[in-house]
Each structure stands twice: as C-alpha cells, then as structure tokens.
Amino acid sequence: MKIAQIAPLAESCPPKLYGGTERIVSYLTEELVDQGHDVTLFASGDSITRADLVACADVGLRLNPHVVDPIPHHVMMLEQVRQRAHEFDVIHFHINILQFPIIHQFAGKTVTTLHGRLDLPELIPFYSTFPNVPVSSISYNQREPLPKNVNWAGNVYHGLPRDLLSFSSQPKGGYLAFLGRISPEKRPDRAIEIAARAGIPLKIAAKVDKYDQAYWDEKIEPMIRAHPNVEYIGEIAEHQKARFIGDALGLLFPIDWPEPFGLVMIESLACGTPVIAFRSGSVPEVIDNGVSGFVVNSVEEAAKAVSKLSGIDRPAVREAFENRFTVERMSRDYLKMYAGLPGVRRSSEIRTMNGAEIGFHLPV
Amino acid sequence: MKIAQIAPLAESCPPKLYGGTERIVSYLTEELVDQGHDVTLFASGDSITRADLVACADVGLRLNPHVVDPIPHHVMMLEQVRQRAHEFDVIHFHINILQFPIIHQFAGKTVTTLHGRLDLPELIPFYSTFPNVPVSSISYNQREPLPKNVNWAGNVYHGLPRDLLSFSSQPKGGYLAFLGRISPEKRPDRAIEIAARAGIPLKIAAKVDKYDQAYWDEKIEPMIRAHPNVEYIGEIAEHQKARFIGDALGLLFPIDWPEPFGLVMIESLACGTPVIAFRSGSVPEVIDNGVSGFVVNSVEEAAKAVSKLSGIDRPAVREAFENRFTVERMSRDYLKMYAGLPGVRRSSEIRTMNGAEIGFHLPV
Numbered sequence: 001m002k003i004a005q006i007a008p009l010a011e012s013c014p015p016k017l018y019g020g021t022e023r024i025v026s027y028l029t030e031e032l033v034d035q036g037h038d039v040t041l042f043a044s045g046d047s048i049t050r051a052d053l054v055a056c057a058d059v060g061l062r063l064n065p066h067v068v069d070p071i072p073h074h075v076m077m078l079e080q081v082r083q084r085a086h087e088f089d090v091i092h093f094h095i096n097i098l099q100f101p102i103i104h105q106f107a108g109k110t111v112t113t114l115h116g117r118l119d120l121p122e123l124i125p126f127y128s129t130f131p132n133v134p135v136s137s138i139s140y141n142q143r144e145p146l147p148k149n150v151n152w153a154g155n156v157y158h159g160l161p162r163d164l165l166s167f168s169s170q171p172k173g174g175y176l177a178f179l180g181r182i183s184p185e186k187r188p189d190r191a192i193e194i195a196a197r198a199g200i201p202l203k204i205a206a207k208v209d210k211y212d213q214a215y216w217d218e219k220i221e222p223m224i225r226a227h228p229n230v231e232y233i234g235e236i237a238e239h240q241k242a243r244f245i246g247d248a249l250g251l252l253f254p255i256d257w258p259e260p261f262g263l264v265m266i267e268s269l270a271c272g273t274p275v276i277a278f279r280s281g282s283v284p285e286v287i288d289n290g291v292s293g294f295v296v297n298s299v300e301e302a303a304k305a306v307s308k309l310s311g312i313d314r315p316a317v318r319e320a321f322e323n324r325f326t327v328e329r330m331s332r333d334y335l336k337m338y339a340g341l342p343g344v345r346r347s348s349e350i351r352t353m354n355g356a357e358i359g360f361h362l363p364v
Numbered sequence: 365m366k367i368a369q370i371a372p373l374a375e376s377c378p379p380k381l382y383g384g385t386e387r388i389v390s391y392l393t394e395e396l397v398d399q400g401h402d403v404t405l406f407a408s409g410d411s412i413t414r415a416d417l418v419a420c421a422d423v424g425l426r427l428n429p430h431v432v433d434p435i436p437h438h439v440m441m442l443e444q445v446r447q448r449a450h451e452f453d454v455i456h457f458h459i460n461i462l463q464f465p466i467i468h469q470f471a472g473k474t475v476t477t478l479h480g481r482l483d484l485p486e487l488i489p490f491y492s493t494f495p496n497v498p499v500s501s502i503s504y505n506q507r508e509p510l511p512k513n514v515n516w517a518g519n520v521y522h523g524l525p526r527d528l529l530s531f532s533s534q535p536k537g538g539y540l541a542f543l544g545r546i547s548p549e550k551r552p553d554r555a556i557e558i559a560a561r562a563g564i565p566l567k568i569a570a571k572v573d574k575y576d577q578a579y580w581d582e583k584i585e586p587m588i589r590a591h592p593n594v595e596y597i598g599e600i601a602e603h604q605k606a607r608f609i610g611d612a613l614g615l616l617f618p619i620d621w622p623e624p625f626g627l628v629m630i631e632s633l634a635c636g637t638p639v640i641a642f643r644s645g646s647v648p649e650v651i652d653n654g655v656s657g658f659v660v661n662s663v664e665e666a667a668k669a670v671s672k673l674s675g676i677d678r679p680a681v682r683e684a685f686e687n688r689f690t691v692e693r694m695s696r697d698y699l700k701m702y703a704g705l706p707g708v709r710r711s712s713e714i715r716t717m718n719g720a721e722i723g724f725h726l727p728v
Contacts, residue, residue: 066485067485067486068484068485068486069484069486070486071435071461071462072461072486072487072490073486075461075462075464075465075490076489076490076493078465079464079465079493079494082465082468097435097436097439098435098439098462100439100443101439101442101443101446101466102465102466104446120432120433121430121431121432122431122432122433122434122436122437123436125440126436126439126440129440129443130443
C-alpha cells in the first residue's frame with residue numbers, strides 16, 4: 001500500500017525529548033516499512049526514518065527557539081499533503097484538528113487518530129461537524145465525552161516494538177516505581193501515600209514542566225522530604241527505562257484524569273512489571289485485573305494491592321504485552337482499518353483495475 | 365454584491381473589550397450594509413450587526429472561561445464558509461492562517477486582510493506557499509519582512525466611522541496623552557521621558573495585561589511615582605476616548621516595534637489632536653509630518669516636537685482624518701479591491717450572465 005503518515009511537528013519522529021504521539025507515529029511508520037509498504041512520512045526534518053521523509057520544518061518546533069506559533073508550519077504541511085493526496089492509497093493523520101475542512105475531497109481514504117483527551121468543551125461538537133471524516137480512538141473510554149454520531153473508523157491501542165524494553169524476570173530493586181510527569185493529574189502525591197502505607201520504598205523518575213513548578217515546589221517536594229522511603233531521581237532517558245521499570249516490584253499509575261491511553265503502562269508490561277493503576281480513562285482496557293496488575297479505586301486499595309504483587313506471574317505480564325501491545329499488533333489493526341475505509345480501493349477492485357474498468361473503481 | 369466577512373472569534377463584532385481586528389470588521393461590515401450590499405458576517409454569536417450573522421461561537425471565545433483552545437471553533441467556522449462559498453460573490457477573511465489550504469477551490473474570489481505583524485520567522489515562507497490566495501496589507505511597511513512573490517491584492521489603511529470621535533478645536537487639558545497598552549513595545553517609559561523633558565504633564569490611559577504585569581511593577585509604576593507630572597488613569601472605555609484624546613495637546617506614540625497600523629493614531633487625528641510618533645512600522649504612512657503631527661527618531665526630537673505642537677492647525681489634523689482614514693474611504697478601497705480579484709465576476713460579465721452564457725462566465 002502507498003501510505004502517508006502525517007505527524008505533529010512539535011517533536012521529530014522519533015522524538016528527541018518527550019512526545020508520545022511522535023513515538024507512536026515513528027513505531028508505526030517503521031513497522032509498515034518493514035512489512036514492505038511504501039510509506040511517506042510528513043514530519044520535522046530532523047526525523048529519522050526509512051520511509052520517504054517530507055521535511056515540513058527544519059527541526060521539531062519545540063526545539064526551535066525562534067518559532068512563536070506552531071500553526072503556520074502545520075498549515076503549510078497540510079497544503080503539501082493536499083497537493084499530493086492523489087499519490088497515496090491512504091493518508092493517516094496524527095494531528096487532531098486542522099486537516100478536517102481541507103481533506104473533504106479525499107476524506108474517504110483518510111483516517112485521523114485522536115491522540116489527546118476529548119473532554120474539552122470545544123471538541124464536543126467538533127468531530128460530528130465533519131461526518132465524512134473517519135477518526136479513530138486509542139481507547140474506548142476516550143470516546144465517552146463525544147456524541148454518538150462521530151464517524152469512528154475503529155479503535156487501535158498503541159503498541160511498542162517488541163524488543164524496545166526487555167523482560168525482567170527477577171526485579172532486583174525492591175521498590176515501587178513512578179514514571180512520567182510531576183503534575184496534578186498524574187497524582188505523584190497518591191504514589192507517595194501508597195508507598196508509605198505499604199511500607200515499600202518508592203522511586204520517582206519524572207520531569208517537572210515549567211507550568212508544574214509550583215505544584216512541585218508547594219506540594220510534592222515537601223512530601224518527598226517528609227518521606228525518607230521516597231527517592232526522586234529526576235528525568236530518565238529512554239535507554240534507562242527498562243532497568244528502572246524492570247527492577248521495580250510494581251509500577252504505580254494513580255492517575256486522576258481521563259488518560260486516553262497511558263504509554264507507560266504498556267512499557268511496564270513489556271518489562272514484566274505489574275501495574276497498580278487507578279480506575280480512570282483507558283486503565284481498565286489496558287490492565288487485566290489480577291493478571292497484569294491491579295485496577296484500584298482508592299489509596300487503601302492500592303496499598304493492599306502492593307502486598308499482592310508477589311502473587312503476579314511476571315512472564316504472564318510480559319505475555320499480556322506481547323499479545324496486545326506490540327507494534328505488530330498495532331500496525332495489523334491499522335492496516336485492517338485502512339482496508340475498511342470507504343475511499344480505499346479493495347484489493348479485488350485493484351485487481352479489476354489492473355484489468356479493465358479503471359474509471360469506475362477509482363476512489364472518491 | 366453578496367459579500368461574506370469572516371471575523372476572528374476571540375471577541376464579538378464590535379468587541380466588548382480590546383479587539384482591534386473585530387472593530388475594523390464591524391465598521392466595514394456596517395458600512396457595506398449601509399451602501400446596500402448583501403453582507404453575511406461570520407462571527408461570534410454575541411456580535412451586533414445589521415448584516416446576516418452566522419454565529420460561530422456563543423460568545424467571543426476570550427469571554428468564555430470554558431474554552432481552552434480557540435482553534436476548533438475557527439475550523440468549524442471555516443467548514444461553514446467552505447460549504448456556503450458558492451453563495452457569495454466575494455469572501456473577505458480577517459483571520460490570518462487557517463483558511464489558506466481550505467479555500468483553494470474558490471481562492472480567486474477571496475481576500476485575506478493580514479491584521480498582525482508579519483516579521484515572525486514562521487510567517488516569512490507562509491504566504492508565498494499559497495500563490496493563488498490573494499492577501500491585503502494594512503500598511504506598506506507591514507509587507508517588508510515578506511518575500512516579493514506574495515500575492516498582494518492591495519493595501520487598505522484602516523478607517524473609523526466619521527462621527528465616532530468628535531473634533532475638538534480647543535483642547536482644554538494642557539496635557540500630553542498616552543493611550544493603549546502598558547507593554548515594552550509601546551514604550552510608555554519613553555512617553556514619560558518626553559513629557560519630563562518638555563515640562564508638560566502626561567496622562568496615561570492604558571490597560572496592563574497579565575503578561576505585562578512584571579513590566580508595569582518593575583519599570584513603569586516606579587517611573588510614574590518618580591514623576592509627579594505623570595498621571596496614570598487606568599483603562600478607559602470607548603465613550604471616554606474622545607474627551608481624553610480631544611483635550612490633549614498631543615498624543616504620544618513612541619513605539620519600538622513594527623506597528624502594522626496603529627488605530628490610536630487615527631483616533632487622535634479624528635479628534636484633531638496631533639500625534640508625535642516614533643519612525644517605526646506604519647507611522648510615516650499614517651502621519652503627515654508637520655501637518656497631522658511629527659515623526660521623530662529620538663526622545664530629544666520628540667521633546668522638541670512638543671514645543672511645536674502649538675503650530676499645528678487642528679482643523680487640518682481633522683481634515684487628514686476625513687480625507688484618508690474614514691470607514692467610507694476604507695470600504696471604497698475594499699470594494700475596488702474586490703472588483704479586481706481574479707475570481708470575482710465583472711459587472712459586464714454579470715450582465716452577460718443575466719442574458720445567456722451563464723456557464724461560461726462562472727467564477728473559478
């Protein structure tokens with residue numbers, strides 16, 4: 001298939017810093033190339049890919065201090081996509097908004113994966129304004145705030161390369177892990193309470209964004225100082241993740257917001273490390289309760305779950321990852337979705353086209 | 365003519381608070397209605413107009429505390445414009461960016477007025493990416509940062525309703541006026557220095573935006589306290605402007621940025637109050653040096669110009685306004701521009717169409 005992947009320009013693919021969407025676009029793109037598809041990646045020019053790269057900005061916009069407004073670069077990228085749309089069998093957008101009124105002439109061979117939260121009031125009417133534009137979710141829970149008449153092409157859970165994070169059968173650390181951002185919706189404060197109640201050390205590997213600095217200064221840093229069992233080790237790099245998670249008894253994911261997916265959960269499963277997660281957003285869809293971790297409703301339940309971690313079979317946790325959250329599975333799901341899009345030629349039609357009635361079978 | 369005006373949604377038309385673009389869209393729209401044109405205004409639902417209003421948000425987005433991101437509402441508005449494009453002879457955009465790749469099928473009967481500064485690095489390549497989309501400037505200086513191959517349909521200076529601000533032949537205040545925002549690029553510090561050197565009182569009527577609070581606290585407020593001749597009177601309402609400006613000996617406009625137009629200058633001219641302005645951005649195009657004010661290059665020159673204010677003929681200042689900066693002149697310029705757009709039907713063609721060969725003369 002001739003496939004275009006349209007990435008956000010904030011970060012390169014893969015990202016040099018934080019950038020969950022760009023990571024997924026990168027994993028999917030490389031996997032589709034591996035499978036022999038002809039893939040074109042619209043992304044920032046410092047992206048690294050075996051697909052054909054269309055550089056739509058010199059570097060990820062977040063890394064360019066001169067860029068005030070990211071919108072013009074995205075609009076220029078979309079103009080390139082529009083002009084070249086006829087070249088592709090399917091066009092897969094990973095940017096949320098701007099393309100909708102642009103693609104009306106070829107919407108049937110596009111799909112837009114919605115990577116963010118959808119419970120913002122301005123988004124509620126948005127997607128049903130474009131009934132001909134197929135969209136796809138990254139969890140069923142993510143869809144909840146939207147009305148019923150959104151044009152869902154499917155739901156595809158994220159996936160990671162099978163060998164990105166290696167399996168740890170024997171965690172050596174004897175600690176609980178918290179990995180991500182220090183922010184109110186991630187609730188590191190709950191993680192600290194859970195560890196304190198369970199009497200197990202906690203290691204926090206997390207970055208503090210500028211707009212979360214006050215939350216860190218006023219709430220989290222004093223809590224860490226008050227709990228000698230809690231260690232803050234700062235932000236860690238991708239290559240340090242396998243050891244940090246793999247050596248943990250369990251990963252705490254005590255979120256307090258409708259997380260649309262939560263990549264760190266499947267990173268943990270890849271390491272064989274069970275996850276104790278609060279029931280919110282995608283959590284019950286990602287964690288098999290009692291198998292790959294525990295889905296809990298309170299700090300008390302979470303602390304009790306810690307004592308049950310030793311009963312979890314780590315190979316089964318890894319198996320849950322391999323069965324459900326690899327990039328092979330993700331790309332298989334997307335290819336099935338592409339094939340079902342109304343404007344994508346079926347292989348039977350393509351066969352026919354190689355014969356005679358070409359005009360009749362051309363996509364919309 | 366059947367004309368669509370597309371306003372930003374941040375504020376209503378006219379704006380309840382600050383909103384230079386929405387004010388201009390409102391003035392132009394009402395004037396075109398007065399002249400008998402069939403005008404449709406795409407704007408926020410709390411706009412007040414005699415045109416057909418297409419409400420694209422309940423209220424100006426800046427006034428809606430629930431709105432996190434203004435983009436989805438603008439994209440939904442553009443989808444409505446796109447679907448109804450065939451209804452209009454001309455479509456006039458006052459939003460800067462998002463419409464460009466959407467309007468390619470009818471770009472020839474659109475024009476986009478660029479209301480903001482164009483010296484941002486991400487805008488330099490933007491407009492020449494869309495060679496078929498006509499754009500219009502609000503001063504020739506505004507065009508300077510852009511490459512030569514931008515598709516300029518024309519330049520139209522802003523205009524105000526003739527009776528919005530009444531002429532003041534005898535200023536009663538004996539002070540210099542500074543009106544606008546307290547911000548580093550507006551240089552209220554220069555205004556204070558000029559007044560101090562000239563030995564004339566200064567009144568500052570200006571708002572302090574949240575992101576300018578530090579500049580106010582650390583720089584301007586201490587300067588005002590140190591200069592007993594300077595009075596800060598806070599933000600004033602539209603209806604207070606005529607008196608505030610009209611009673612001043614002169615208006616100080618000591619800017620330090622490429623101001624694309626500078627509405628307050630023509631507000632001052634309407635009152636008959638001469639303007640002392642720094643040579644930057646549109647200033648030399650708006651102020652007739654020695655007639656409607658003085659264009660200066662330094663605080664020293666500005667202070668000297670203050671002593672020459674009494675030599676300025678205030679009726680001639682008002683005349684400069686009436687000749688060059690009324691809404692009638694602005695709408696005349698825009699109508700001429702509309703008529704010259706490549707996709708707008710000439711009246712001769714319309715006559716033909718009323719006869720026979722309709723299909724042939726339809727616009728692109």
